[in-house]
Amino acid sequence: MLVLDILSAILLLAGVFFGFTGAVGLFRFPDFFTRVHAASVTDSIASILILLGLLLQTQFDLNTAKLIFILLFLMITSPTASHALAKSARHGGLLSIPEADQKKESP
Amino acid sequence: MAVLIDLVLMGMLAITALRVIFLKDLFAVVMLFSIYSFVSALIFVSLDAVDVAFTEAAVGAGISTVLMLGTLALTGRKEKESKHSSVLPLLVVTVTGAALVYGTLDMPPFGNPENPIHQHVAPRYIEESPKEVGLPNMVTSVLASYRGFDTLGETVVVFAAMIGVLTLLGVRRNEDDGAPESGLQSHRVLHVVAKVVIPYVILFALYVQFHGDFGPGGGFQAGVIAAAAMILYALVFGLPLAQRVISPKFLQILAPLGVLLYASVGLVSMLKGGNFLDYNRLAHDPLHGQHYGIIIIELGVGVTVFAVMLSIFYAFASQAERSNVQ
Numbered sequence: 029m030l031v032l033d034i035l036s037a038i039l040l041l042a043g044v045f046f047g048f049t050g051a052v053g054l055f056r057f058p059d060f061f062t063r064v065h066a067a068s069v070t071d072s073i074a075s076i077l078i079l080l081g082l083l084l085q086t087q088f089d090l091n092t093a094k095l096i097f098i099l100l101f102l103m104i105t106s107p108t109a110s111h112a113l114a115k116s117a118r119h120g121g122l123l124s125i126p127e128a129d130q131k132k133e134s135p
Numbered sequence: 136m137a138v139l140i141d142l143v144l145m146g147m148l149a150i151t152a153l154r155v156i157f158l159k160d161l162f163a164v165v166m167l168f169s170i171y172s173f174v175s176a177l178i179f180v181s182l183d184a185v186d187v188a189f190t191e192a193a194v195g196a197g198i199s200t201v202l203m204l205g206t207l208a209l210t211g212r213k214e215k216e217s218k219h220s221s222v223l224p225l226l227v228v229t230v231t232g233a234a235l236v237y238g239t240l241d242m243p244p245f246g247n248p249e250n251p252i253h254q255h256v257a258p259r260y261i262e263e264s265p266k267e268v269g270l271p272n273m274v275t276s277v278l279a280s281y282r283g284f285d286t287l288g289e290t291v292v293v294f295a296a297m298i299g300v301l302t303l304l305g306v307r308r309n310e311d312d313g314a315p316e317s318g319l320q321s322h323r324v325l326h327v328v329a330k331v332v333i334p335y336v337i338l339f340a341l342y343v344q345f346h347g348d349f350g351p352g353g354g355f356q357a358g359v360i361a362a363a364a365m366i367l368y369a370l371v372f373g374l375p376l377a378q379r380v381i382s383p384k385f386l387q388i389l390a391p392l393g394v395l396l397y398a399s400v401g402l403v404s405m406l407k408g409g410n411f412l413d414y415n416r417l418a419h420d421p422l423h424g425q426h427y428g429i430i431i432i433e434l435g436v437g438v439t440v441f442a443v444m445l446s447i448f449y450a451f452a453s454q455a456e457r458s459n460v461q
Contacts, residue, residue: 101332108328115322 036084043077046070060117061124068110075102137181144178162212165203172196185351186274189343193359198444201366205451269422270348270429278353279429283412287397289355290436294394297443301387304450322371329371336364344437345430354433358440366448374452386446393439397432404428 053066079099086092123131151171158164172195179188243250260277268276278286340361347353369377401412409416414428 101335104328104332108324111324112322115324119321 032084036081039077039081039084043074043081046077047074050074059125060122061114064110064114064117068107071110072103072106075099075106140181141178144174144181148174148178159214160212161207161214162204164214165200165207168203169196169200172199186272186278186353186356189351189356190359193356193363197363198359198366198448201363202447202451205448205455208455209451267421268425268429270426272347272349272351274351275347275353275429275433279432280414280425283401283414283428283432286432286436287394287401287412290394290397290439293443294390294439297390297446300447300450304454325371329367333364333368336367337361340364340437344433347433348426348429354436354438355440358437358442359444361437361441362444362448365445369448369452374449374456378449381445383446383449386442386449390439390442390446393435393437393442396435396438400428400431400435 047070050067050070053070054063057063057066076099079095079102083092083095083099086095148171151167151174155164155167155171158167172191176188176192176196179185179191260273260281264270264273264276264281268280270276340357343352343360344354344357347357365377365381368380400414400417404413404416405411407416412428412432414425415421417424417427
């Protein structure tokens with residue numbers, strides 16, 4: 029049990045670390061697309077790591093199955109949400125920084 | 136540790152509320168409201184009120200955000216500059232707030248087991264409801280059986296909300312004049328994922344509906360979750376397709392049907408010689424009668440909430456589409 033506890037603690041801490049870096053990236057990155065990138069990538073890995081850490085804390089019963097379902101659901105929906113967000117911004121005509129610079133120089 | 140978590144959550148709640156006051160961009164305000172609901176749901180979880188948290192997350196953060204975004208699509212996303220002086224409103228708010236804070240001074244200390252609320256009906260529910268109603272989830276016993284009248288009233292209020300919205304906005308008739316199909320046509324990823332996810336969301340809604348006797352959940356949450364699945368369908372594949380799956384007319388039948396189902400349980404128990412909503416009379420064994428009654432009225436609540444939420448969404452969305460076309 030001790031091995032599992034240590035492993036779960038490592039996973040949880042790693043998840044918290046990635047979640048924190050994602051939050052920092054959300055504030056520090058310069059434009060929309062880089063921010064979505066920072067938030068979505070770290071969000072996915074953080075939720076996976078935290079849920080894996082929680083899985084190791086269960087007694088391998090119904091709660092384990094529920095956590096696995098949540099994990100699967102998040103792995104499908106969270107990247108999709110980020111994708112939809114970025115794509116809608118693209119359709120709405122938002123340009124990334126290099127593209128906006130190019131547009132400024134060329135016209 | 137628990138106090139620390141509570142303090143952090145309360146702090147986040149306060150910060151969100153302050154941001155809502157000072158922001159002028161209504162789109163951001165709606166998203167902040169959603170965050171506010173999520174944080175309050177977390178607070179409810181930390182207070183061990185899982186049923187309430189479930190409802191708050193589903194209704195506050197889920198459906199009402201979508202409905203408010205639908206309203207913004209009709210009205211515009213910038214707050215109007217007020218031309219009135221803000222001194223008098225500020226005064227009124229300050230005085231009211233001070234009176235409320237003064238009122239809290241008389242409240243019994245938080246979490247004290249000697250408080251009146253823990254002395255009055257709560258012990259009776261906790262001691263007697265396993266014998267009288269026999270459900271593992273005491274919240275459902277209280278909500279559906281002891282407070283059956285209140286819940287009937289709530290269901291009627293939800294139904295009245297639908298009547299209000301439909302009276303104000305109206306329902307657009309299905310005019311198949313080749314109007315451009317909306318929806319996110321080019322979002323192939325969204326299409327695929329929505330197709331995968333929606334059946335499971337509906338399955339989960341059914342689980343919440345019929346598992347409400349044994350765990351957190353019940354008709355309100357289930358109705359909202361099922362409506363959210365259909366709203367997702369309408370957002371991704373376009374309103375006309377969604378209205379072909381579940382037409383607004385059908386919803387207008389479904390919504391009163393749920394209320395009537397609820398009330399008819401009361402009438403049947405009256406016919407069997409009991410009081411209105413006296414489930415003990417529904418079967419020979421009072422405990423079985425309680426189970427039948429609760430399952431049926433929860434179904435009525437679920438049907439009404441589903442129909443009302445979806446038709447309110449239809450009303451907003453069809454208005455928005457019409458104003459886009461013009």
